[in-house]
Amino acid sequence: MAVLRDPLTPVLGAKSAKALAESLKIETVGDLLRHYPRRYAERGELTDIAGLELGEHATVMARVESVSKRTMRARRGSILEVTITDGYRKLTCAFFNQAWRANELKPGKTGLFAGKVNAFRRTLQLQNPEYELIDENAGMSTVDEFAGKIIPVYPAAAGMPSWSIGRCVQQVLDVLDREDEPMPPELLARRGLSDLFDALHNIHRPASWESLEFARERLKWDEAMAVQLIFAQRRYSAVSRPAPACPPKAGGILEAFDGRLPFELTAGQREVGAKIAADLAVEHPMNRLLQGEVGSGKTVVALRAMLQVVDSGRQAALLAPTEVLAAQHARSLREMLGELGQAGELGGAENATKLTLLTGSMPAKERRQALLDAASGAAGIVVGTHALIQDTVSFADLGFVVVDEQHRFGVEQRDALRSRGRDFTSPHVLVMTATPIPRTVAMTVYGDLETSSLREMPVGRSPISTTVVPVAEKPAWLDRVWQRIVEEVGKGHQAYVVCPRIGDEPAKNQGDQRPALAVLEVAPELEAGPLSGLRVGVLHGRLPSDEKDAVMRAFADAKLDVLVATTVIEVGVNVPNATAMVIMDAERFGVSQLHQLRGRVGRGDVPGICLLVTEALDGTATRERLAAVESTTDGFELSRLDLELRREGDILGAAQSGKRSGLKLLSLLRDEELIADAREVAQAIVAEDPALGTHLGLAHMVSEVVDADRAEYLEKT
Ligand code: ADP
Numbered sequence: 001m002a003v004l005r006d007p008l009t010p011v012l013g014a015k016s017a018k019a020l021a022e023s024l025k026i027e028t029v030g031d032l033l034r035h036y037p038r039r040y041a042e043r044g045e046l047t048d049i050a051g052l053e054l055g056e057h058a059t060v061m062a063r064v065e066s067v068s069k070r071t072m073r074a075r076r077g078s079i080l081e082v083t084i085t086d087g088y089r090k091l092t093c094a095f096f097n098q099a100w101r102a103n104e105l106k107p108g109k110t111g112l113f114a115g116k117v118n119a120f121r122r123t124l125q126l127q128n129p130e131y132e133l134i135d136e137n138a139g140m141s142t143v144d145e146f147a148g149k150i151i152p153v154y155p156a157a158a159g160m161p162s163w164s165i166g167r168c169v170q171q172v173l174d175v176l177d178r179e180d181e182p183m184p185p186e187l188l189a190r191r192g193l194s195d196l197f198d199a200l201h202n203i204h205r206p207a208s209w210e211s212l213e214f215a216r217e218r219l220k221w222d223e224a225m226a227v228q229l230i231f232a233q234r235r236y237s238a239v240s241r242p243a244p245a246c247p248p249k250a251g252g253i254l255e256a257f258d259g260r261l262p263f264e265l266t267a268g269q270r271e272v273g274a275k276i277a278a279d280l281a282v283e284h285p286m287n288r289l290l291q292g293e294v295g296s297g298k299t300v301v302a303l304r305a306m307l308q309v310v311d312s313g314r315q316a317a318l319l320a321p322t323e324v325l326a327a328q329h330a331r332s333l334r335e336m337l338g339e340l341g342q343a344g345e346l347g348g349a350e351n352a353t354k355l356t357l358l359t360g361s362m363p364a365k366e367r368r369q370a371l372l373d374a375a376s377g378a379a380g381i382v383v384g385t386h387a388l389i390q391d392t393v394s395f396a397d398l399g400f401v402v403v404d405e406q407h408r409f410g411v412e413q414r415d416a417l418r419s420r421g422r423d424f425t426s427p428h429v430l431v432m433t434a435t436p437i438p439r440t441v442a443m444t445v446y447g448d449l450e451t452s453s454l455r456e457m458p459v460g461r462s463p464i465s466t467t468v469v470p471v472a473e474k475p476a477w478l479d480r481v482w483q484r485i486v487e488e489v490g491k492g493h494q495a496y497v498v499c500p501r502i503g504d505e506p507a508k509n510q511g512d513q514r515p516a517l518a519v520l521e522v523a524p525e526l527e528a529g530p531l532s533g534l535r536v537g538v539l540h541g542r543l544p545s546d547e548k549d550a551v552m553r554a555f556a557d558a559k560l561d562v563l564v565a566t567t568v569i570e571v572g573v574n575v576p577n578a579t580a581m582v583i584m585d586a587e588r589f590g591v592s593q594l595h596q597l598r599g600r601v602g603r604g605d606v607p608g609i610c611l612l613v614t615e616a617l618d619g620t621a622t623r624e625r626l627a628a629v630e631s632t633t634d635g636f637e638l639s640r641l642d643l644e645l646r647r648e649g650d651i652l653g654a655a656q657s658g659k660r661s662g663l664k665l666l667s668l669l670r671d672e673e674l675i676a677d678a679r680e681v682a683q684a685i686v687a688e689d690p691a692l693g694t695h696l697g698l699a700h701m702v703s704e705v706v707d708a709d710r711a712e713y714l715e716k717t
Pocket residue numbers: 263264265266269292293294295296297298299300434458459460
């Protein structure tokens with residue numbers, strides 16, 4: 001008999017165990033039983049060929065339609081071409097020098113065919129596939145003599161086809177011991193869930209579609225609980241660290257700042273502000289994610305929080321994703337603070353603090369001074385890029401870190417902050433993002449953060465209208481685009497043109513795709529052609545930073561009409577006079593990136609326009625994504641559409657076929673309620689038993705379903 005953590009060799013023999021380990025990294029009984037079928041074939045029904053993807057290792061149930069043999073003169077050999085069909089579409093299987101297979105693969109025969117999907121002369125092909133025919137006459141399948149009507153199709157690999165995996169699974173199920181149930185019994189009872197033993201049997205060998213569904217429902221819980229237990233543990237250990245308590249102080253700089261705010265805070269800003277103020281006041285670290293549309297006023301919220309920390313005599317740091325943004329943040333924070341940010345300067349207010357910009361490319365002398373300000377504590381607020389949290393920068397007493405516009409600021413980076421406070425305390429952390437995140441993704445990917453949202457916009461934002469410009473179908477529309485830009489400039493406005501590439505690097509060969517349009521190529525073409533006479537500037541990440549700064553300033557001062565740029569302008573850049581944005585090769589950007597980009601226009605009192613120029617054809621998934629961006633400017637709605645359009649594997653970033661990956665059954669789209677429930681259950685368990693010492697079954701399940709070192713992948717969206 002065998003249990004989940006046993007190695008496979010004693011059960012399967014060394015040869016099969018080795019093959020599974022090498023091809024699929026499957027080492028234990030548990031690994032194999034958690035290698036769930038990708039889908040199921042029904043005996044007598046063929047697989048839909050239309051769902052195949054190029055490059056995927058696929059297994060299809062199909063019927064042989066025709067067979068033909070050719071001799072290849074050039075390579076002295078033969079090709080046997082077997083055309084298989086699902087009844088509608090066809091797929092060619094090519095066998096080199098295996099003419100004898102014609103004796104087996106007779107027209108009319110059905111079987112499973114497995115191999116990597118290639119395109120050859122515009123038809124889909126499996127090259128040298130493996131196959132196993134179903135022997136209808138014998139009444140029993142050689143494909144899988146154990147399976148009933150429902151035949152499991154496994155994620156397979158070359159040399160380890162689905163039916164071989166199926167046989168190994170059967171051998172393991174035959175000797176599997178009924179172990180203690182890892183999940184709390186109250187939970188199984190309350191949710192009406194199957195126990196683990198039955199669920200594992202039923203997912204591999206379902207007697208009916210109903211029993212399969214019953215099994216899946218239970219095994220989804222394993223995934224949701226594994227992820228949520230990890231996050232509950234992370235939250236527990238993060239929150240139990242000491243942090244500097246920074247309670248609000250009467251008569252301090254924050255009060256002075258509030259007194260001179262030129263506008264009323266929105267209700268949302270007040271509410272989130274109060275939560276943050278309360279978090280900062282206690283001696284355990286805040287870990288909060290603040291999401292809100294571009295322009296929703298996150299910066300004021302962050303600045304007010306920083307001032308509360310300064311009032312406690314500690315320092316706050318603001319990290320931006322790029323140096324351009326860091327510089328811009330420093331400028332706008334200085335402006336907002338006025339005399340309150342001029343400590344030590346002439347005209348500085350009495351309770352003023354010092355705001356210091358610290359970036360890698362600053363002149364050595366300035367940088368030394370900035371480092372000194374941070375280390376001595378002279379600077380109450382330090383603004384910089386992520387380089388700030390590297391060990392070379394030391395702070396006198398860092399109490400609070402704000403990470404702006406950076407939803408990829410993952411666990412690793414947050415861990416790096418852990419002991420950056422004085423006496424090894426953890427600073428409070430506020431991560432801000434303008435990319436709204438659906439609730440399930442927030443719970444699953446950012447599960448160790450508390451989240452808050454700013455849903456209403458402060459007054460003064462203008463609508464943005466977005467239009468897809470399909471140049472493959474309507475080439476004349478492109479001229480219209482440039483006319484439109486000329487018109488906007490004629491009205492005294494400014495425009496951005498965004499390209500995916502800089503253009504000073506050798507263009508990468510991307511298969512049949514042409515290289516993406518480049519800033520350094522598009523800008524001169526526009527200047528010489530449709531935009532001649534306009535003042536065109538160029539901005540990208542590889543310009544020296546003083547040049548970047550100069551270009552940004554020239555654009556902000558309306559000394560340039562058009563800025564041709566890469567996505568360096570994606571976040572935070574604020575030029576209210578810019579009303580138009582053209583995005584070239586728009587299909588090469590993600591939905592949220594496009595949404596971010598267009599947030600650069602419509603920032604003044606004139607409506608903005610955003611034109612998405614693309615060669616993608618109507619009816620493709622790519623065009624659907626662009627149409628989604630066109631259809632709504634509500635970021636939350638858009639993030640939901642994006643989730644629907646992306647394959648879920650992309651979201652978790654690890655669903656390569658055959659590799660062990662965390663979430664196989666759980667859907668971030670459909671299982672919201674389950675995930676929320678699991679989060680609460682996990683929280684309650686960890687609160688009582690943080691190390692899961694009395695829940696060994698759960699602890700093992702966590703390690704089995706999500707490898708500890710794999711938990712990181714959840715971050716990489
Ligand atoms: P975000 O960082 O969320 O993109 P910002 O904080 O940069 O947004 O705010 C965008 C603009 O709106 C800024 O010019 C800011 O001064 C202004 N603003 C912020 N809050 C308010 C408010 N409550 N009322 C009016 N204007 C506001």
